[in-house]
Amino acid sequence: MSDTTARPDLLSWTCPAPVRDRPRVVMGHGGGGAMSAELIEQVVLPGLGGPVQAALTDSAVVELGGARLAFSTDSFVVRPLFFPGGSIGDLAVNGTVNDLAMSGARAAFLSCGLILEEGVELDTVSRVAEALGAAARAAGV
Structure with missing residues (x-):
């Protein structure tokens, strides 16, 4: 140069x-x-x-009161938040449901944690929440 x-x-x-x-x-x-x-x-x-x-897998499977339960925790940080064919909301739900499926489980419930950058517009957070809800409903969770 x-x-x-x-x-x-x-x-x-x-x-x-x-x-x-x-x-x-x-x-x-x-x-x-x-x-x-x-x-x-x-x-x-x-x-x-x-x-x-436990094994270092995408989800943990435990026995509790005679029932076999699986759980997973995931976090996503992507840019842009909305992309062709989906969004961080779709990714969060579908990624977590997939992690559980890979352990032989069916997702029954989801928890939601948000990693919000200071200054993000509340309208953007609302759009992400709507995408989360739509993806959860589509996945039957």
């Missing part, structure tokens, strides 16, 4: 194939793949202490 050409700020980029040897969380850690597993196994579990009580 010539001295007159601005150099790109590579540290601010997000990349679907992140570099593992950086000491910071990158987008790849949230993708549910190998980097997510490494983050949980190498950072989160040692911080919690004690032995792991």
